[in-house]
Amino acid sequence: MVVPHHATGARLARHRLADELADVVPPILLADLVAVLAELVGNAVRHADPLPGGVVRVAWRLRSTAEGQRVQLRVTDGGSASGPLMRAASPDAVDGRGLHIVSGLASRWGVERDGLGQSVWAEFDPVATARPDLVAAG
Secondary structure, three states: OEEEOOHHHHHHHHHHHHHHHOOOOOHHHHHHHHHHHHHHHHHHHHHOEOEOOOEEEEEEEEEEEOOEEEEEEEEEEOEOOOOOOOOOOOOOOOOOOHHHHHHHHOOEEEEEEEOOEEEEEEEEOOOHHHOHHHHHHO
């Protein structure tokens, strides 16, 4: 999907992701996906240039495994001079924790650059504790 390179882009992306995956992935995984997508789109809007047309491209891909759904999120923007950086944020800072949140919730994440810009991606392994048979047995 394509969203505006504006603060509303994160809201639009979050709602679309939640609507499309609500019946596909466990609620605990969906909450993590929504939080990470909001951080990635927010970072693209705050720190990177837009793609042509003043937009950011957002995508997700699901792959079924024996353990559950494996999900990859990808946010593509026009890039920035420094690229995404994890910063040390003081306890009083109002920002600077976004990529720490991504790193804490995703199984892995990274950045890919090409001649058009950059994509920041985050992958999520299946959440074993969210399997209905394991939750019911607990």
